Amino acid sequence: MSESYAFIGLGHLGGNLAASLIRNGFAVTVFDRDPAAAERLVALGATTASSPAEAAARAGNAITCLPSPKVSEAVLAGPGGLLEGLPKGGTWIEMSTNGRDEILRLAALASARGVETLECPVTGGVHLAAAGKITALVGGDPALYERHRPAIEAMCAKSFLMGPVGSAAVIKVITNMLAFIHLVAAGEALMLARQGGLDLAQSYHAISASSGNSFVHETESQLILNGSYDIGFTMDLALKDLGFALAMGREFRLPLQLAPLVSEIFQMGKQEYGGSAWSTQIVKLLEDAVDT
Numbered sequence: 662m663s664e665s666y667a668f669i670g671l672g673h674l675g676g677n678l679a680a681s682l683i684r685n686g687f688a689v690t691v692f693d694r695d696p697a698a699a700e701r702l703v704a705l706g707a708t709t710a711s712s713p714a715e716a717a718a719r720a721g722n723a724i725t726c727l728p729s730p731k732v733s734e735a736v737l738a739g740p741g742g743l744l745e746g747l748p749k750g751g752t753w754i755e756m757s758t759n760g761r762d763e764i765l766r767l768a769a770l771a772s773a774r775g776v777e778t779l780e781c782p783v784t785g786g787v788h789l790a791a792a793g794k795i796t797a798l799v800g801g802d803p804a805l806y807e808r809h810r811p812a813i814e815a816m817c818a819k820s821f822l823m824g825p826v827g828s829a830a831v832i833k834v835i836t837n838m839l840a841f842i843h844l845v846a847a848g849e850a851l852m853l854a855r856q857g858g859l860d861l862a863q864s865y866h867a868i869s870a871s872s873g874n875s876f877v878h879e880t881e882s883q884l885i886l887n888g889s890y891d892i893g894f895t896m897d898l899a900l901k902d903l904g905f906a907l908a909m910g911r912e913f914r915l916p917l918q919l920a921p922l923v924s925e926i927f928q929m930g931k932q933e934y935g936g937s938a939w940s941t942q943i944v945k946l947l948e949d950a951v952d953t
C-alpha cells in the first residue's frame with residue numbers, strides 16, 4: 662500500500678505539488694490557513710483537516726510548502742502543529758526553501774519527537790510544477806528517500822539526493838542565487854535590445870540560440886515581453902532566498918560580489934513595487950528609469 666500524506670501550504674507552488682500527488686493516486690489530507698486554497702484541492706479529491714496536527718495524525722506523514730522558516734516552525738512545532746499528530750517513525754517532508762541552519766534546526770525539533778525529516782526543496786518554478794516537471798533537491802537518509810520516492814516522483818520529473826539533511830538547502834540556495842542573477846542580467850539584455858531599436862521577439866529568439874542563453878531567459882523573458890510578469894514567485898521570496906545566499910557566503914568566508922548586488926536590486930524592487938509583486942517585475946526598475 663502506498664504512503665499517505667498530509668499537505669500543508671497550498672499556495673502557488675504547494676497547490677500544484679499537492680494536485681500532482683492526488684492525480685497520481687495518493688491519499689492526501691490538506692490544510693492551509695486560507696480555506697479557499699484547501700477547497701481547490703478538495704475539488705481534486707483531497708480531504709481536509711482542521712489543523713496540521715489532525716491532518717498529520719490521519720496521514721502518518723506530512724509535507725509542507727510554506728513561505729518562511731518561521732512559518733514552517735509554527736506549523737511543525739507550534740500548537741496544533743504536525744509534531745502533535747505525526748506518529749513516531751512518521752516522516753516530515755519539507756518542500757519549502759530554507760537555509761541550511763534553518764532546516765537543521767527544524768529537523769532537530771522533529772527528531773526529538775521521533776519524526777524523521779526529508780528536505781525536498783524544488784527548482785523550476787510554478788509552471789513546471791503544474792506540469793509535474795519540476796526538479797526535487799533532496800537531503801536526508803537514503804532509505805527514507807527510497808521510501809518516499811514514489812511520492813516525490815509523482816510531483817517531480819527529476820530528483821537529486823544531495824547528501825544528509827542540510828545539503829539540499831545549500832544547492833537550492835545556490836540555484837536560486839543563479840536564477841536571480843540571470844533574471845537581472847536577462848532584464849538588462851532585453852532593455853538594451855529595446856533601446857537599440859531591435860524587434861524584441863526576434864531578440865528573444867536570437868538570445869535563446871546564443872551563448873548568452875539561460876533557463877531563466879527561456880522561461881522568464883517570455884513573461885516579461887508579454888507584459889504578464891506572471892512567474893508565481895514574489896519579490897519577498899526572492900529576498901528570503903538571497904538572504905540565505907548572503908548568510909552562506911558569510912559562513913563559508915566567501916567574499917561574494919554578485920549576490921549582495923542582486924539582493925540590493927531586489928530590495929529596490931520591493932520598495933518600488935511591493936513584496937508581493939512578481940520577481941520578474943525587477944526588470945521594471947530599468948524600464949521605469951528609461952521611461953521617466
Ligand code: NAD
Nearest residue numbers: 670671672673674675693694695727757758786787893894
Ligand atoms: P505562497 O505564498 O504562494 O504559498 C504559501 C501558502 O502557505 C499559502 O497558501 C498560505 O495561505 C499558506 N500558509 C501561510 N502560513 C500558513 C500557516 N501558518 N498555516 C497553514 N498555511 C499557511 O508561496 P509559494 O510561492 O507557494 O512558496 C512556498 C515555498 O516554496 C517558499 O519557501 C518558496 O521559497 C518555495 N518555492 C517557491 C517556488 C515558486 O515558484 N513559487 C519555487 C520554488 C520554491
